[in-house]
Amino acid sequence: MAYEINLSSKTAVITGAGRGIGAAIALKLASAGANIAVVELKEEFTTETVAAVRALGVKAEGYAGDVSNLADMQSLMEKIQSDFGSLDILVNNAGITKDTLLIRMGEDEWDAVLRVNLKGAFNCTKAVARIMMKQRSGRIVNMASIVGLIGNAGQANYSASKGGLIALTKTTAKELAGRGITANAIAPGFIKTKMTEVLPDEVKAKMLELVALKQFGEPNDIANTALFLCSDLASYITGQVIVVDGGMVM
Numbered sequence: 241m242a243y244e245i246n247l248s249s250k251t252a253v254i255t256g257a258g259r260g261i262g263a264a265i266a267l268k269l270a271s272a273g274a275n276i277a278v279v280e281l282k283e284e285f286t287t288e289t290v291a292a293v294r295a296l297g298v299k300a301e302g303y304a305g306d307v308s309n310l311a312d313m314q315s316l317m318e319k320i321q322s323d324f325g326s327l328d329i330l331v332n333n334a335g336i337t338k339d340t341l342l343i344r345m346g347e348d349e350w351d352a353v354l355r356v357n358l359k360g361a362f363n364c365t366k367a368v369a370r371i372m373m374k375q376r377s378g379r380i381v382n383m384a385s386i387v388g389l390i391g392n393a394g395q396a397n398y399s400a401s402k403g404g405l406i407a408l409t410k411t412t413a414k415e416l417a418g419r420g421i422t423a424n425a426i427a428p429g430f431i432k433t434k435m436t437e438v439l440p441d442e443v444k445a446k447m448l449e450l451v452a453l454k455q456f457g458e459p460n461d462i463a464n465t466a467l468f469l470c471s472d473l474a475s476y477i478t479g480q481v482i483v484v485d486g487g488m489v490m
């Protein structure tokens with residue numbers, strides 16, 4: 241008998257879900273029945289995802305907010321909980337890059353990336369922790385990267401943010417396990433989105449050589465893993481990093 245993942249009556253908050261990997265996760269969780277709160281820098285960034293999710297027959301709302309602002313995230317998560325009636329899943333997906341070699345990297349480039357990718361995840365996790373602790377259940381999925389495990393020339397800021405996010409995932413898992421909350425990270429390799437589209441062709445060609453399966457990943461590959469981690473199938477998994485990279489890092 242086929243096993244069906246059922247997330248109906250669950251509320252999932254996904255940051256940076258206006259496009260790319262976050263949008264794919266929103267649609268995937270919605271197709272399993274979850275109601276979706278899309279958090280984006282600007283409300284107009286949420287329109288497309290919200291419409292696509294609603295077309296699947298579940299509730300969806302878009303919210304404007306910058307994950308790097310703790311006070312905003314605290315009031316936003318409370319609003320989402322009151323709008324939806326529960327808050328069961330948080331996917332910390334919002335992320336940015338500002339690539340350049342370490343010796344050329346300015347303090348502003350370092351700070352901006354750490355502020356969104358690492359502090360943003362801390363802010364949202366802190367904001368949902370109390371709600372999930374009261375419920376005695378919850379799922380947190382953090383979007384890391386393989387460069388958080390192995391580093392990458394030109395990404396001192398980004399790789400440090402993702403390495404930090406992996407450590408944050410493990411600490412979150414340890415602190416919240418007693419309340420029935422799991423926290424895991426996904427470490428994607430090279431996934432075809434607007435974030436990677438801008439890379440020069442020679443960089444893409446070099447990357448592809450490193451992929452054992454000889455093709456770049458799709459946002460849906462990451463969404464499938466997120467769905468698994470948010471489902472009952474993963475109830476005994478916490479504090480882990482799942483690498484989804486077509487065999488780049490082994």
Ligand SMILES: NC(=O)c1ccc[n+]([C@@H]2O[C@H](COP(=O)([O-])OP(=O)(O)OC[C@H]3O[C@@H](n4cnc5c(N)ncnc54)[C@H](O)[C@@H]3O)[C@@H](O)[C@H]2O)c1
Binds near residue numbers: 255280336356432
């Ligand atoms: N694409 C890849 O190959 C790849 C690989 C490894 C990890 N990742 C990670 O996956 C996540 C999604 O990446 P993507 O490729 O879909 O990127 P993307 O640039 O297409 O989407 C990121 C989204 O996050 C939003 N965002 C940015 N800053 C924000 C903020 N401060 N507050 C709220 N929203 C904000 C953006 O508006 C955008 O819609 C990121 O964390 C990224 O680091 C991507």
